[in-house]
């Protein structure tokens with residue numbers, strides 16, 4: 001019998017999961033209260049980096065917590081009002097920054113990210129959007145030898161996990177990216193990385209191909225999940241009730257609310273991030289750049305030059321603080337002295353984050369017919385297509401292609 005699967009969430013993770021399931025012969029329904037890719041997948045930096053394997057909490061994180069609380073415009077900030085609710089998550093986050101934990105987290109992330117291009121490839125080819133995926137490397141930039149030295153341990157950890165990182169002299173940085181201010185003299189080049197020129201366009205094109213191949217895309221908000229002893233049975237939405245056979249929860253930062261309905265409580269938080277997109281930046285940028293000392297990611301996109309980054313721990317419901325987007329722009333001016341900002345747009349998105357920077361990709365604890373795929377944090381665009389392959393295998397009762405024990409729900 002053809003498996004019938006419902007996926008909640010049409011972000012990068014949900015759409016890739018739906019497509020891999022569809023390709024394996026399942027009849028798939030994808031439900032989202034918004035259009036495809038309008039959640040966190042909308043405005044991210046679009047980096048597709050197989051080297052993005054370092055967790056947010058790195059060794060020494062505890063020492064930095066006071067600064068997180070002091071500076072509302074800093075690269076990582078915690079809103080005071082949210083601190084009491086955040087505390088249990090924060091303690092786990094600090095614990096995850098231990099050196100031995102970071103080693104294990106990096107290896108697990110590498111297994112998910114290394115197959116980025118081979119996992120997007122068939123989906124993007126079939127959707128006719130392969131041109132939105134570029135494989136032209138990523139440049140990591142540092143202002144000083146001291147900043148580069150501080151990143152050395154993480155760099156070696158990446159290399160031990162198979163990431164290629166080439167050190168670049170100042171002249172080579174200037175040749176690759178002439179618009180960069182000369183004081184960024186130290187660089188690392190990751191030739192195997194790439195980016196998308198339009199994250200929202202990529203997810204939308206993939207969703208369109210899902211529909212073209214017979215997939216059912218429904219715009220509805222899931223408000224409750226009815227279950228019995230055998231598992232989840234029905235979704236109650238603002239558009240009526242939908243019977244379910246097998247269910248995938250890929251609802252990004254909002255997944256905890258849905259998991260709670262099944263009796264599970266993963267410690268999922270939102271790390272809110274911001275972007276500024278400049279339709280007429282007045283400079284040429286050739287590829288994805290991570291300015292490490294400035295904590296911003298820059299990517300030339302179809303709609304303009306996007307500068308993105310920062311982490312704000314303030315929950316799902318607090319209004320955005322767009323002064324943080326202005327702060328990103330101010331950092332951008334340090335990197336590119338000739339930057340123009342006319343017509344700029346701003347955005348805030350909710351990264352779905354577990355304290356150890358690893359997602360949950362696993363069967364639900366509270367319902368046998370439900371698979372979870374959420375919590376991809378800073379690397380959801382990178383990890384989405386491989387996650388989709390794992391989801392396909394879990395739903396269809398196959399053995400996943402990689403070890404998924406690091407992504408188990410039971411680790412919390």
Ligand SMILES: Cc1cc2nc3c(=O)[nH]c(=O)nc-3n(C[C@H](O)[C@H](O)[C@H](O)COP(=O)(O)OP(=O)(O)OC[C@H]3O[C@@H](n4cnc5c(N)ncnc54)[C@H](O)[C@@H]3O)c2cc1C
Nearest residue numbers: 011012013039040041044045047222252273379380381382
């Ligand atoms: C500033 C910034 C920069 C980033 N840069 C990068 C980058 O360069 N590379 C990278 O890989 N990642 C990056 N990320 C992270 C990446 O964007 C996320 O990890 C990824 O988009 C998460 O995808 P998702 O499908 O899990 O969630 P989402 O895209 O948020 O999708 C979840 C969907 O679920 C839907 N939903 C939720 N609840 C319900 C409900 N009850 N009923 C119906 N629908 C529901 C939402 O409407 C949403 O569409 C960045 C994030 C930010 C904020």
